[in-house]
Amino acid sequence: MTKEVIILIAEDDLGHARLIEKNLQRAGLSNTIELFENGQEILDFLLCRGNRQRSAEATYLLLLDIRMPQVDGIEVLRQIRQFPELRKLPVCMLTTTDDPREVGCCHELGCNNYIVKPVDYDKFADAIRQLGLFISLVEIPDLKPKS
Amino acid sequence: MRRVKERMTTHLQETDIDSVQELKALKAAIDEHSIVAITDPQGRITYVNDKFCSISKYPREELLGQNHRIINSGCHPKEFFKDMWATISKGQIWRNEIKNKAKDGSFYWVHTTIVPFKNSQGEIYQYVSIRTDITERKKAEEDLAEKNKELETIVYVASHDLRSPLVNIQGFSNELVQSCKELRLKLGGDDFQSLSPEIRTLLNQDIPEAIKFILSGVSKIDTLLSGLLRFSRLGRAALRSEKLNMNEMLDTIVKSTEFQIKQNGVTVKVDNLPPCLGDNVQINQVFSNLLSNALKYLHPNRKGNITVLGQVVENRSVYEVIDNGIGVSPAHQAKIFEIFHRLNPAQTEGEGLGLTIAQRVLERQNGKIWIESIPGEGSRFFVCLPHIS
Numbered sequence: 001m002t003k004e005v006i007i008l009i010a011e012d013d014l015g016h017a018r019l020i021e022k023n024l025q026r027a028g029l030s031n032t033i034e035l036f037e038n039g040q041e042i043l044d045f046l047l048c049r050g051n052r053q054r055s056a057e058a059t060y061l062l063l064l065d066i067r068m069p070q071v072d073g074i075e076v077l078r079q080i081r082q083f084p085e086l087r088k089l090p091v092c093m094l095t096t097t098d099d100p101r102e103v104g105c106c107h108e109l110g111c112n113n114y115i116v117k118p119v120d121y122d123k124f125a126d127a128i129r130q131l132g133l134f135i136s137l138v139e140i141p142d143l144k145p146k147s
Numbered sequence: 148m149r150r151v152k153e154r155m156t157t158h159l160q161e162t163d164i165d166s167v168q169e170l171k172a173l174k175a176a177i178d179e180h181s182i183v184a185i186t187d188p189q190g191r192i193t194y195v196n197d198k199f200c201s202i203s204k205y206p207r208e209e210l211l212g213q214n215h216r217i218i219n220s221g222c223h224p225k226e227f228f229k230d231m232w233a234t235i236s237k238g239q240i241w242r243n244e245i246k247n248k249a250k251d252g253s254f255y256w257v258h259t260t261i262v263p264f265k266n267s268q269g270e271i272y273q274y275v276s277i278r279t280d281i282t283e284r285k286k287a288e289e290d291l292a293e294k295n296k297e298l299e300t301i302v303y304v305a306s307h308d309l310r311s312p313l314v315n316i317q318g319f320s321n322e323l324v325q326s327c328k329e330l331r332l333k334l335g336g337d338d339f340q341s342l343s344p345e346i347r348t349l350l351n352q353d354i355p356e357a358i359k360f361i362l363s364g365v366s367k368i369d370t371l372l373s374g375l376l377r378f379s380r381l382g383r384a385a386l387r388s389e390k391l392n393m394n395e396m397l398d399t400i401v402k403s404t405e406f407q408i409k410q411n412g413v414t415v416k417v418d419n420l421p422p423c424l425g426d427n428v429q430i431n432q433v434f435s436n437l438l439s440n441a442l443k444y445l446h447p448n449r450k451g452n453i454t455v456l457g458q459v460v461e462n463r464s465v466y467e468v469i470d471n472g473i474g475v476s477p478a479h480q481a482k483i484f485e486i487f488h489r490l491n492p493a494q495t496e497g498e499g500l501g502l503t504i505a506q507r508v509l510e511r512q513n514g515k516i517w518i519e520s521i522p523g524e525g526s527r528f529f530v531c532l533p534h535i536s
Contacts, residue, residue, distance in 0.1 A: 015315035022322065067311070096310040097376055117314045118369075 006058050007033045010042035010076065011065040011094065016117065020063065020094075020124075027125030039071025046080055046089075064111075066095040066102065074102075077109045092127065182257060182278040188271050190214050202257075202280060204250040220248040235263045235274055244281060256285040303379040306372045313372070317365045320358050327354055371487070374500045378486065381507050386426045388512065390535045393420035393466070396427075397455055400435050407442050413451035420457035423464035423532040429508040430532070433516070434468070436501035437528050441470040446523075464534040471525040480518050505530075 007024070011017040014037070021033050036042040042062070044050035054060065066073035073093060080086040092113040093106045103114055113127050177183060178196045185194035195210050203210070203218050210217065223246065234241040241261045246254055257278035266272045331350065334342065342350075397417045401408070408415055415438075423430075438453065445451040449471065457466040475483060482488050484506045487499040502516075509516050513533055520526035 013311060013315065015319065016311075019315070019318035019322070026325075067307075096314060097307055099376075099380070117310075118317050 004059070005031055005061050007031045008036065008042065008045070008060050008062045009033060010036040010039065010062065010068070010073065012038050012068045013065070016065070016094075024125060029125055039068045039073065039076045043071060043076055043079060046086060047083065060089055062089055062091045064091055064093055066093055066106075074105060074109065077106065077111055081110050177277070180279070182280065184210075184215075184276050184278075186215070186274045186276070188273070190274075193273070199278075202249065202255055203247065204253075209250075218247040218249070220246045220254055222246040222254075231261070235261050236271065238263050238265060238271060244285070245278075246285075255280065255282045257281060299379045302375050306375040306379065310369070310372055313365055313368055316361065317369075320361045320365070323354070323358055327358075374487070378500060378504060378507070381429070381504060381511075384429075386429070386511060388424055388426060390422050391425050391427060391430060392422055393457060393464070396431055397434060400431065400438055403435075404438060404442065407439075411442060411445060411451055413442060413445065413453060415453045415455075417455045418457060420455065420466060421459045421464045422535055424535045425512050425514065425532050426508075429512070433505040433508050433530060434466075436505050437468040437530070440501055440528075441468060441472060441526075444470070444472040444526075446472050446525075459534050460531075462534050463531045465529060465531045468528045468530070469525065474522040474524055474526050475518060475520040476522045480520060483518065484516075 007029075009017050009020055011020070017035050021035075024031075024033070036045060041050075041052075042064070045052050045054055046062075048054060064073045064076055073095075077091060077093070080089065080091075087110075090112045091110075092115060093111045094115050094117060095102060096117050098116045106114055115124060115127070178198065181196075182198045182202055183194075183196040184192055184199050186192050192210050192213050192215065195207060200207050200210065205217070227243075231241050231243070240263070241259075243259060244256060245259050246256050248254055258281050259276055259278045261274050261276040263271045264273050264275065327350065334350075394417070397420065401415055401417065407413075434455075438455075441453045442451070452471045454469045455466065456469065457464060459465070484502050486503045488503075506516050508514075509530065509532070515529075515531045517529050518526060519529070
């Protein structure tokens with residue numbers, strides 16, 4: 001069985017967020033999309049600290065902008081990787097530059113993908129489909145131990 | 148006979164006195180200009196001049212008999228002084244810039260030359276060091292480096308932040324393209340015979356034209372910004388200086404541009420090149436840019452010839468990239484290293500950064516780049532870097 005993956009977008013530029021949303025839909029992804037306007041909002045959601053909280057049953061995929069005021073994307077990534085239940089959450093970093101140091105840093109912190117804006121939306125949708133597929137594979141719960 | 152001998156002695160004494168006076172004059176002049184110290188073979192100070200005392204702020208009696216460690220600032224690695232001792236104890240002259248610490252804790256920079264002196268048995272009996280105060284120059288250099296760093300940060304942040312709104316302009320222009328497409332479909336195809344001519348002009352000409360100009364403007368800004376970003380990253384990148392095998396490097400570069408070389412029917416000849424000291428990635432970039440420029444600015448009326456030569460001149464490896472292309476007029480020769488300067492913006496691709504980057508890279512690695520060129524005949528680009536054997 002596969003569960004629908006909910007796409008979380010943490011992005012302070014509403015224009016960028018809207019473009020991502022529209023283009024993902026155009027590329028044929030009909031997943032539910034939830035928007036967060038800054039790093040603090042997404043952290044509160046994922047770490048269940050506010051009114052808006054994640055559900056334990058749902059499967060998520062996070063598109064995380066790096067440059068956000070206050071808590072930036074790299075800090076969000078660093079914090080969520082410290083929680084065992086969030087360690088497997090697929091995270092795709094969004095950024096406006098391909099600064100090699102930034103890319104290296106994000107990979108070290110355990111991001112699954114790194115996408116430079118402006119985005120090639122066809123490739124982007126493919127990458128997200130693959131991440132989605134990956135989740136549905138690892139989410140199969142009852143693998144019996146080999147006898 | 149006796150008188151002759153007497154006269155000779157007197158003469159000799161007179162020349163001796165002349166020499167001594169000359170030496171005294173020289174010493175007085177040197178003492179005016181330089182910081183002088185003499186040490187014994189173990190490095191104990193046996194003589195300091197007044198300038199030494201005034202810059203180090205130590206009275207003479209506190210310096211004599213001491214080691215130079217008394218003014219060590221702790222700013223140089225151990226290897227720095229190890230290298231110094233290895234050189235001078237072999238009887239060779241050592242020159243370098245040293246940061247020292249005065250008695251009151253303040254720092255000063257000196258350009259230092261240490262000359263070992265040997266006795267008739269060939270043993271070193273003293274080291275004379277002559278130093279020049281370069282504190283102000285060093286401070287100016289540090290300020291300049293700081294300012295450059297600041298400037299690079301501004302360029303970096305600005306180009307980074309400017310890309311963000313650009314993504315919106317581009318993205319939403321594309322959205323408009325999509326909306327127009329849908330609108331056309333909804334209105335029943337391309338000819339819209341049912342619509343008024345004004346609306347047809349709007350849909351078929353005005354809107355597409357506006358979007359076309361917006362998108363091409365965006366793409367130009369985007370190219371400029373990524374160029375600026377690349378340039379500002381150069382100053383932030385860590386350098387790793389190592390011995391570079393330039394024959395291997397040029398071989399790789401030529402292979403990677405083989406397609407272009409064949410396509411243009413160009414002959415590329417690479418001579419045996421001496422090694423040099425530099426950062427592999429960045430120096431590779433310099434020569435890739437030079438080769439790609441030579442290929443870009445070929446003469447339309449003759450077959451292209453590109454030659455790469457190299458030789459060692461006074462401890463520097465000097466390379467030449469020679470082409471028989473269109474050349475650069477004297478008026479343009481200084482400009483070609485300016486940021487975003489392009490010779491033929493309409494005819495060639497690129498962002499006008501290749502030579503700016505080359506110059507910046509070489510400046511940071513104690514190297515240099517310059518051009519000699521005759522318009523219509525070709526160009527010779529010279530690159531010089533520290534030699535290493």
